[in-house]
Amino acid sequence: MFGIFNPGQEAAAPSIYYGLCALQHRGQESCGIAVCDTHGPRGNICQHKDMGLVGEVFHPGTLDALKGNLGIGHVRYSTTGASTVENAQPLVLNYLKGTLALAHNGNILNASEIRQQLSECGAIFRSTTDSEVIACHIARERTRTLRVEDAIYRTAQVLKGGYALVIMSPRKLIGVRDPLGLKPLCLGKRDDSYILASESCALTAVDATYVRDIMPGEIVTITKDGVHSDCRLSQEKRAHCIFEYIYFARLDSVMDGVSIYDARVRAGMALAASFPADADLVVGVPDSGMAAAAGYSKASGLPFALAFHKNSYVGRTFIKPTQKERESAVHMKLAVLQNVVKDKRIVLIDDSIVRGTTIAGLIEMLKKAGAKQVHVRISSPPFLYPCYYGTDVPSNDQLIASSHTTDEICDRIGADSLHYMKIEDFHLMTGDLPLCKACFDNRYPI
Numbered sequence: 001m002f003g004i005f006n007p008g009q010e011a012a013a014p015s016i017y018y019g020l021c022a023l024q025h026r027g028q029e030s031c032g033i034a035v036c037d038t039h040g041p042r043g044n045i046c047q048h049k050d051m052g053l054v055g056e057v058f059h060p061g062t063l064d065a066l067k068g069n070l071g072i073g074h075v076r077y078s079t080t081g082a083s084t085v086e087n088a089q090p091l092v093l094n095y096l097k098g099t100l101a102l103a104h105n106g107n108i109l110n111a112s113e114i115r116q117q118l119s120e121c122g123a124i125f126r127s128t129t130d131s132e133v134i135a136c137h138i139a140r141e142r143t144r145t146l147r148v149e150d151a152i153y154r155t156a157q158v159l160k161g162g163y164a165l166v167i168m169s170p171r172k173l174i175g176v177r178d179p180l181g182l183k184p185l186c187l188g189k190r191d192d193s194y195i196l197a198s199e200s201c202a203l204t205a206v207d208a209t210y211v212r213d214i215m216p217g218e219i220v221t222i223t224k225d226g227v228h229s230d231c232r233l234s235q236e237k238r239a240h241c242i243f244e245y246i247y248f249a250r251l252d253s254v255m256d257g258v259s260i261y262d263a264r265v266r267a268g269m270a271l272a273a274s275f276p277a278d279a280d281l282v283v284g285v286p287d288s289g290m291a292a293a294a295g296y297s298k299a300s301g302l303p304f305a306l307a308f309h310k311n312s313y314v315g316r317t318f319i320k321p322t323q324k325e326r327e328s329a330v331h332m333k334l335a336v337l338q339n340v341v342k343d344k345r346i347v348l349i350d351d352s353i354v355r356g357t358t359i360a361g362l363i364e365m366l367k368k369a370g371a372k373q374v375h376v377r378i379s380s381p382p383f384l385y386p387c388y389y390g391t392d393v394p395s396n397d398q399l400i401a402s403s404h405t406t407d408e409i410c411d412r413i414g415a416d417s418l419h420y421m422k423i424e425d426f427h428l429m430t431g432d433l434p435l436c437k438a439c440f441d442n443r444y445p446i
């Protein structure tokens with residue numbers, strides 16, 4: 001998610017476009033931008049959204065047509081609701097007291113309950129998404145409140161789950177973060193303009209400076225008068241998603257005070273300390289395992305090398321729907337550098353094993369290219385439990401670690417040894433940051 005308020009006349013859409021490009025790793029199914037002119041008549045929201053990557057959906061013409069100094073944008077990968085253009089965001093809602101546009105990251109646990117209550121009061125839903133439930137709840141509360149941010153506060157009071165929201169009303173840009181801080185959101189500034197973004201890498205992309213992370217439970221309202229913060233929903237208990245640090249966030253982002261790159265390097269160092277290997281080279285799976293491989297090399301003293309060439313023009317293999325498509329996609333995306341790996345004992349690092357498809361394919365490729373041994377080290381513990389807060393971890397029956405021991409997995413993927421990072425080593429990665437690590441330990445914070 002990305003939102004910007006330019007107090008002057010400067011168009012919001014170009015910055016949103018660049019911001020979304022920097023956030024593309026967070027969702028590749030659909031994307032959209034909604035803008036409005038805070039100097040013009042109230043409620044004229046203009047939007048464009050479609051299926052596809054940011055660079056495919058937006059062109060100079062489409063961006064020029066999006067006139068307005070205030071706007072929000074979104075890239076989507078679906079965790080609830082089908083992957084269709086109707087469910088693409090931002091969601092624009094016209095209601096009795098006005099118009100709003102909403103972008104949402106996360107998953108609402110009590111969405112069906114809220115949907116039911118709203119339906120009983122006459123609300124008609126056009127999609128099955130949590131985002132529409134949130135927008136409709138805000139619209140209903142808006143009839144009882146003076147300001148849109150109060151309606152948002154009353155909605156956030158009833159939402160249970162992991163969420164971050166970026167909302168545009170005709171004169172305001174509003175950001176919300178769930179009280180546990182499961183989902184990320186940060187604030188940036190460029191001249192007089194304020195920006196909200198899921199990750200700090202999107203701020204750098206538009207030449208803005210990082211101001212701070214939105215606090216868990218905070219509602220921040222940005223108007224022509226500046227930034228106002230409401231922390232009534234803040235609580236002591238916090239649980240930042242560990243998966244952002246392991247895999248999801250971009251390497252150059254800083255999230256809740258922790259650099260993603262540093263966290264991954266430290267994870268690799270922890271792996272090397274716990275699970276050394278008798279080997280010649282350390283290599284990483286591009287791109288997800290590279291920083292941890294650098295850390296493993298640093299702590300072990302083994303040389304770091306590039307074992308794969310990545311074809312950047314093929315999409316993420318994980319998002320391909322069938323197992324067969326996923327397998328062939330691994331081979332399309334990565335090619336082995338045979339002269340680097342031939343006759344070598346390799347330590348191969350990746351951030352995670354989900355189904356085991358990626359790593360099995362890579363080991364096969366390395367061995368075919370003449371690698372003598374492949375010792376796999378994974379910079380996260382075994383994935384055992386699903387995520388209910390909006391990270392796309394497949395159901396238990398597809399998680400290889402939930403039905404196989406580490407030795408069995410080692411055998412299945414064809415590795416010479418396999419070790420996962422210890423769950424008690426997370427603090428070496430993220431310091432004393434309070435974490436949600438339910439996908440590893442089954443302890444769900446909600």
Ligand code: AMP
Pocket residue numbers: 247285288316318319350351352353354355356357358359391392393
């Ligand atoms: P798999 O091949 O199913 O074992 O998936 C593991 C690969 O997918 C690793 O290289 C991870 O970096 C990547 N990965 C892990 N979790 C996710 C996720 N939620 N979305 C997309 N890719 C993921």
